[in-house]
Amino acid sequence: MNDASGRIPADTLLLRARIRTSRPPLDSDTEVYVESDALVVTEPLGDDSESSRSVTLVRPLAAIDGARLSWGQTVDHAALQDALACSIADAPAGGARLAVRLGADDFAVLERVRVRYAADVAHGIRRAATLPDFVTGLASQTAETLDPALAAYRHASLVYAWQSAFSGRASTDIERDRDATAVALLAALRNVL
Numbered sequence: 001m002n003d004a005s006g007r008i009p010a011d012t013l014l015l016r017a018r019i020r021t022s023r024p025p026l027d028s029d030t031e032v033y034v035e036s037d038a039l040v041v042t043e044p045l046g047d048d049s050e051s052s053r054s055v056t057l058v059r060p061l062a063a064i065d066g067a068r069l070s071w072g073q074t075v076d077h078a079a080l081q082d083a084l085a086c087s088i089a090d091a092p093a094g095g096a097r098l099a100v101r102l103g104a105d106d107f108a109v110l111e112r113v114r115v116r117y118a119a120d121v122a123h124g125i126r127r128a129a130t131l132p133d134f135v136t137g138l139a140s141q142t143a144e145t146l147d148p149a150l151a152a153y154r155h156a157s158l159v160y161a162w163q164s165a166f167s168g169r170a171s172t173d174i175e176r177d178r179d180a181t182a183v184a185l186l187a188a189l190r191n192v193l
Contacts, residue, residue, distance in 0.1 A: 010158030057086035061096035098132035
């Protein structure tokens, strides 16, 4: 699952964390088949609406203060992430909004992170998870430019946060990737803010 440079994608790290934290206990109605390289657990299929629900977190684009963002050479990731982090909407719908969808599994992983990791590490993962990966309420041409930049920065930030949690510090390549995606995102935001 590593790419050519040996880095583990953020989605893979999140999936591994989900698997570690969500393995159900085996009961007498569960059949277990062991294959050479896999463990297959079969359970009766039902409508598990609890795990299939998702919540869309948003940040109104008008609420982002461009003056607080670092537009110079060095990217202040904490300020950028704090400016972009989405939350549950309390304002009425309408207008341009940054958004991200999180499912019940995402919230379960974030709760486990809060319990298992130091507060600063948990905050970094939570902040990266709530970064937007798409925009609503903008012209399609603008959204087509901004959406990939948002998704790339969220991905790079998740990789950085998870590797920092697992290893104590992210590698130089991951830091460089996060910086590059931040610069691309800031360039895209400059045209919108």
